Amino acid sequence: MDFLSILLDILLSAAFWTAVLRIATPYVLGTLGELVCERAGVLNLGIEGIMTLGAMAGWMAVYQGADLWTGVLAAAACGALLGLLHAALTVPLGLSQHVTGIGVTLLGTSLSYFVYRLVLPQASTPPTIEPFQPLALPGALAQTPLTYLAFLLVAVVAYVLYRTPVGLAVRMVGENPAAAEAQGLNVTAIRIGAVVAGSALMALAGAFLTLSAFNAFFFNMVNGRGWICIALVVFASWRPGKALLGALLFAVFDALQLRLQQASGGVLPYQLFLMMPYLLSILALVLVARRASYPRALMIPYRKGER
Amino acid sequence: MSSPVTGGPEVVLRLAGISKRFGPLLANDNISLTLRAGEVLALLGENGAGKTTLMNILFGHYVADEGTIEAFGRPLPPGSPRAALEAGIGMVHQHFTLADNLSVLDNIAVGTESLWRWRSDRGAARRRLLDLSQRFGLEVRPDAPVGDLSVGERQRVEILKALYRDARILILDEPTAVLTPQESAGLFETLRRLTADGLAVVFISHKMNEVFAASDTVAVLRAGKLVATHATASTDRAKLAELMVGRSVKPPAPAPLSPGEPVLELAGVTVASGHGRPLLDGVDLTVRRHQVVGIAGVSGNGQTALAELVSGLIRPDAGKLSLKGSVVGHGDPADMVRRGVARIPEDRHSAGLVGAMAVWENLIAERYHDSSFSRFGVLRRGAARAYAREVIEEFDVRCPGPDARTQLLSGGNMQKLILGRTLAHGPDLILASQPTRGLDIGAVSYVHSRLLDARAAGAGVLLISEDLDEILALADCVTVAYHGRLTPLLPHDRVSVSQLGLLMAGHWDVLRDILPETIDAA
Numbered sequence: 160m161d162f163l164s165i166l167l168d169i170l171l172s173a174a175f176w177t178a179v180l181r182i183a184t185p186y187v188l189g190t191l192g193e194l195v196c197e198r199a200g201v202l203n204l205g206i207e208g209i210m211t212l213g214a215m216a217g218w219m220a221v222y223q224g225a226d227l228w229t230g231v232l233a234a235a236a237c238g239a240l241l242g243l244l245h246a247a248l249t250v251p252l253g254l255s256q257h258v259t260g261i262g263v264t265l266l267g268t269s270l271s272y273f274v275y276r277l278v279l280p281q282a283s284t285p286p287t288i289e290p291f292q293p294l295a296l297p298g299a300l301a302q303t304p305l306t307y308l309a310f311l312l313v314a315v316v317a318y319v320l321y322r323t324p325v326g327l328a329v330r331m332v333g334e335n336p337a338a339a340e341a342q343g344l345n346v347t348a349i350r351i352g353a354v355v356a357g358s359a360l361m362a363l364a365g366a367f368l369t370l371s372a373f374n375a376f377f378f379n380m381v382n383g384r385g386w387i388c389i390a391l392v393v394f395a396s397w398r399p400g401k402a403l404l405g406a407l408l409f410a411v412f413d414a415l416q417l418r419l420q421q422a423s424g425g426v427l428p429y430q431l432f433l434m435m436p437y438l439l440s441i442l443a444l445v446l447v448a449r450r451a452s453y454p455r456a457l458m459i460p461y462r463k464g465e466r
Numbered sequence: 467m468s469s470p471v472t473g474g475p476e477v478v479l480r481l482a483g484i485s486k487r488f489g490p491l492l493a494n495d496n497i498s499l500t501l502r503a504g505e506v507l508a509l510l511g512e513n514g515a516g517k518t519t520l521m522n523i524l525f526g527h528y529v530a531d532e533g534t535i536e537a538f539g540r541p542l543p544p545g546s547p548r549a550a551l552e553a554g555i556g557m558v559h560q561h562f563t564l565a566d567n568l569s570v571l572d573n574i575a576v577g578t579e580s581l582w583r584w585r586s587d588r589g590a591a592r593r594r595l596l597d598l599s600q601r602f603g604l605e606v607r608p609d610a611p612v613g614d615l616s617v618g619e620r621q622r623v624e625i626l627k628a629l630y631r632d633a634r635i636l637i638l639d640e641p642t643a644v645l646t647p648q649e650s651a652g653l654f655e656t657l658r659r660l661t662a663d664g665l666a667v668v669f670i671s672h673k674m675n676e677v678f679a680a681s682d683t684v685a686v687l688r689a690g691k692l693v694a695t696h697a698t699a700s701t702d703r704a705k706l707a708e709l710m711v712g713r714s715v716k717p718p719a720p721a722p723l724s725p726g727e728p729v730l731e732l733a734g735v736t737v738a739s740g741h742g743r744p745l746l747d748g749v750d751l752t753v754r755r756h757q758v759v760g761i762a763g764v765s766g767n768g769q770t771a772l773a774e775l776v777s778g779l780i781r782p783d784a785g786k787l788s789l790k791g792s793v794v795g796h797g798d799p800a801d802m803v804r805r806g807v808a809r810i811p812e813d814r815h816s817a818g819l820v821g822a823m824a825v826w827e828n829l830i831a832e833r834y835h836d837s838s839f840s841r842f843g844v845l846r847r848g849a850a851r852a853y854a855r856e857v858i859e860e861f862d863v864r865c866p867g868p869d870a871r872t873q874l875l876s877g878g879n880m881q882k883l884i885l886g887r888t889l890a891h892g893p894d895l896i897l898a899s900q901p902t903r904g905l906d907i908g909a910v911s912y913v914h915s916r917l918l919d920a921r922a923a924g925a926g927v928l929l930i931s932e933d934l935d936e937i938l939a940l941a942d943c944v945t946v947a948y949h950g951r952l953t954p955l956l957p958h959d960r961v962s963v964s965q966l967g968l969l970m971a972g973h974w975d976v977l978r979d980i981l982p983e984t985i986d987a988a
Contacts, residue, residue: 323584324580328576331572331573331577334565335563337563339576340527341559342577344576
């Protein structure tokens with residue numbers, strides 16, 4: 160069989176598209192979360208740590224006997240708290256958003272492993288829970304509720320950003336906080352709110368991994384997905400619809416490389432296939448992001464009464 | 467509407483005993499003012515006189531240390547722009563507070579609705595905006611991104627923003643600083659419509675002609691104190707200038723000199739921009755010894771590229787640049803300095819000086835590799851300090867000494883430092899970009915006299931300025947930059963401010979009236 164017919168086989172199988180939607184879900188949620196933060200002018204490099212904490216907290220809640228949706232809420236709440244820390248340091252105190260974000264990632268990741276080990280000191284094989292089950296729908300539509308939630312949230316975030324007063328306020332503080340203040344808006348409160356809400360979304364991305372995609376929490380399970388989300392926000396030019404598109408595109412590459420790996424039968428080293436989605440993402444960024452118009456006040460702390 | 471006490475129109479705003487201190491600086495010292503409905507009050511003063519501080523206190527950006535504000539008979543809570551907006555005060559800032567990536571309508575409507583509504587009522591907002599726009603003759607395109615608008619349009623958006631919020635008192639901070647004379651006239655027309663509708667306007671200015679063109683009352687601030695309030699009609703320019711500065715001021719008077727050989731020649735110089743129309747588009751320009759050539763124009767029409775070109779920071783993509791008759795192939799800044807170009811950069815803080823370094827270090831920044839200042843790669847600090855002391859003395863730089871940190875100097879003294887660095891070596895060409903921006907009148911006249919001295923000594927001066935009065939006072943010839951092109955050189959005595967304004971707005975057909983002979987040839 161030649162390459163094209165292998166590719167065609169893969170692209171026409173329902174299983175492939177089921178996998179694409181599943182793989183895309185954490186990227187959709189994480190990218191939406193980062194997008195909300197950045198639209199308000201705050202870069203949140205804490206995303207990797209917040210996703211890890213969300214994965215751990217959601218799983219831990221369910222493992223301790225809570226139902227799955229309570230686990231989702233617990234994850235969102237923990238993400239919001241870590242987001243509040245990032246916001247408190249970067250917005251009213253105006254600390255460097257890069258440094259703070261990396262600190263939040265280190266804290267979130269280590270805290271998750273620490274709490275996990277505290278509760279389960281001896282577990283050698285990770286204990287499991289009963290995760291969300293796919294809905295009884297045909298073909299690629301057989302997804303878990305969290306995937307549907309993620310796709311719904313794209314529409315919700317787009318609506319809030321473009322059709323509501325609070326969304327306009329968020330965009331305004333990300334573009335020109337001095338203008339927002341001159342219009343009577345509280346820049347600090349709006350930025351903190353956006354970072355907290357965005358971080359809760361990131362934590363949902365983590366929770367999807369432990370409550371839907373897998374059924375256990377293990378080390379390094381977020382595995383750089385947060386960093387990909389940062390790039391996807393740029394790829395999406397800070398627009399929710401394009402963020403969905405970017406996440407799906409990345410998921411297509413990822414699902415494809417797995418299947419091509421199997422089909423190649425070991426002729427090519429598998430690492431080459433592993434690299435593919437990342438290389439293609441870099442290429443896509445080069446092509447798309449050069450023209451992106453970013454929020455003008457991104458990464459610039461705002462202090463009242465200063466120019 | 468008349469007040470029972472005075473019988474005039476209603477008093478809408480009363481500032482009483484406002485004082486504000488920034489560290490050791492008393493920015494506002496016990497200032498009291500009243501404003502009546504339908505009145506235009508000009509707040510006149512030099513840079514640093516405290517005008518903007520006072521208005522920022524009024525609008526709630528700053529909190530006054532002492533004093534009270536009353537708007538429409540009610541006390542205004544300090545430190546809250548929201549409270550000021552609700553009391554009917556609108557402010558048009560000098561640096562527009564607009565978000566470039568958002569639409570005109572978004573910029574105007576933000577913050578006017580309760581944040582927690584499920585849906586913005588865009589239709590109603592649009593109707594209200596168009597209604598106001600029509601009523602006051604302020605034409606705007608509601609859906610255009612602000613980034614695409616001209617400066618004049620942006621200012622209209624700022625004014626509409628205030629009107630949209632039912633402002634009855636409008637504060638304008640140096641509203642004409644970025645406008646052409648024609649756009650300024652349009653703005654004054656708008657102000658008349660607004661006051662006819664009963665609004666009260668405060669506009670901040672340091673330009674005398676605007677005060678007379680637009681205001682009913684003028685209040686003069688000097689060094690944080692209110693020194694006088696007059697009905698505009700009952701005063702004159704000389705009196706106001708004296709009040710503003712505290713002494714009488716003489717305008718610069720260049721002695722007539724005949725121009726010598728060319729020092730700078732540009733022939734068909736084009737500088738491409740990354741996208742769209744080039745920054746400089748086939749520019750021809752000659753600057754001769756004993757000659758000041760003024761470049762007028764609204765900022766963003768190629769002046770920055772021209773300055774960078776002559777500084778050696780960028781190279782022409784087409785055409786030739788010659789200094790003293792020899793073509794400069796691929797010049798770099800150090801090469802330009804060696805060839806006798808003195809550069810006074812547009813922004814002395816970012817491009818002119820390193821604030822964190824000592825005065826002497828900044829003074830030798832252009833020639834630290836000369837044998838007089840370094841040997842075998844080691845600085846001769848003693849020689850450099852001695853040289854710095856000479857320049858400080860000669861150029862009257864007020865500072866504690868050569869080791870003072872540069873950022874502690876005032877704007878005027880920083881500019882003297884730059885003059886000292888560049889003029890001490892008898893340059894052949896002086897590139898002066900906005901050399902007096904942000905300086906007080908004393909420092910301005912010092913800079914002007916130094917430039918004229920250099921001209922008398924044989925230098926050619928390329929003066930880029932947004933201040934038409936400055937250009938007409940100093941320049942022997944004027945050219946106007948528009949969309950990267952330059953008009954032919956116009957003798958300063960054959961061109962008026964209004965003609966320059968038309969040229970700045972791109973109406974180059976007036977060249978026919980100024981230079982009939984050359985235009986026919988072109």
